[in-house]
Amino acid sequence: MIVAYGVANLLQSIAAARTSVHHTFDPGLLVRLASQRTYILGLLCQVLGFLLAFLARRDLPLFLVQASVAAGLGVTALLGVLVLKWVLPPAEIGLLALLLVGITALVLAAEPAQSRPLGPAMMIALTVTLVVLAVAGFFAVRLHGALGSVVLGSLAGVGFSAAAIAARPLASEHSVTGYIGNPLLYLLVAHSLLGQLLLGLAMQRGSTTAAVAAMDAAGAVPAAIVGLLVLGDRIYPGREWMAAVGFVVTLASVLGLTRYAEPQHHHATAPGGHPGGRASERTRLRAAGL
Template sequence: MIVAYGVANLLQSVAAARTTAHHTFDPGLLVRLASQRTYVLGLACQVLGFLLAFVARRDLPLFLVQASVAAGLGVTALLGVLVLKWVLPPAEIALLALLLLGITGLVLAAHPAHSRPLGAGGVLALAVTLVGLGVAGIFAARLHGALGSVVLGSLAGIGFSAAAIAARPLAAEHTLGGFLGNALLYLLVGHSLVGQLLLGLAMQRGSTTAAVAAMDAAGAVPAAVVGLLFLGDQIQPGREWMAATGFVVTLAAVLGLSQYAEPQHHHATAPGGAHPGGRTPQSAGLRAAGL
């Protein structure tokens, strides 16, 4: 799951960099992105990661699964260095090591257990959150630069977090009829689509690492809290300190990565694809990689 999400982040950022920058909450962006082979391949990797995460949520607590999704950022950064010639400062490399350490602590602290059902109140809360994200996205799409990357990435993280909350009890369904007839399935799809659109907009603002880090940071906490309070997530007896420390370290590393992130590519900002200052929509690194 971690590897699949890491590859997906990289490929989708390349596609977002090639697409004319949008400053409105336009679902048509997903259609334009889907016309690119790179984005479709990235989306396939994301679907694979999603399916693996869905299966993992059947037995594993959300604080582990969602924090592990954040570890995909490390794979993205590593591939960016190897394939696209990104340059990571020493502080960012140290934060990636800290991220790995935090995830390790969470793995050792997690206790497998099936989810409790999510009541009608929880389903209603997820529906209200979906509407709220749509409204917030309309205004956030007007933001530019690093601020736009962080805000839109954070909103995407909340959407994916809500999708994870819906997935945890949904994965416990034993029949096809129960699965297809469960409102959580459609809330999961709705939150995933909105999150995908918000993430695409965030990546267009310039910093892939900032967008993904903000997404992971904003998405980890709500899912972890809801899982522990309402879905029956459990921690190995005597390892509560390890879970808390691992979660805080992971979250701190992700937030730190967003602070050190620098734009790695430029975008087309007009229908003709020309970037102000005469720069092309693709960086030299993208062209050298053949992507």
């Protein structure tokens, strides 16, 4: 799952760099991205990561699975350095090392257990969250640079977190009929699609590391809290301190990564957005390696 998400982040970043920046909340961005082979490959990797994560959530607590998704950021950064010649400052490299330490602590503290079912109140909460995220994303697209990456990435993270909350009890279904008839399936799909759109917008505005780090940080906290309080997620007795330290270190690392984020792509602007001109178009094509 970690490797699949890391490769997906990199490939989708390349596709975002080749697509004109959108300054409106336009779902058409997903259609334009989907016209690129690179994005399709990245999406396939993300689907693979999603399926592996879905299977993991059947028995593992959300604070572990969601935090482990953040480890994909390290794979993305490493591949970015090797393939795209990204330059990571020493502080960012140190934070990636801390991220690995935090996730390791969570792995050691998590106790496998099946999920409790979600009640009607939580189903309504997930539906309301979907609407709130869509409205927030409509206004957040006006932000630019690293700030836009962080805000949109955070909104994407909350969407993916809600999808993870829906997936945890859904994974306990034992038949196709049970899956299709469960409203959680459709909430999972809706939150995932919205999160995908928000992530695509975030990656266009600055550092991929910033967008993904913000997404991971925002995606880990809500799912961890709901998992422990509502879904019956467990920690091995005596290792509560390890889980707490691991979670804090993980979040501090991914949040710290946003502080050092600098734009690594130059884009043209989509029609109706801010003027870019032919010079910015040439710069975008050079940045995309074309």
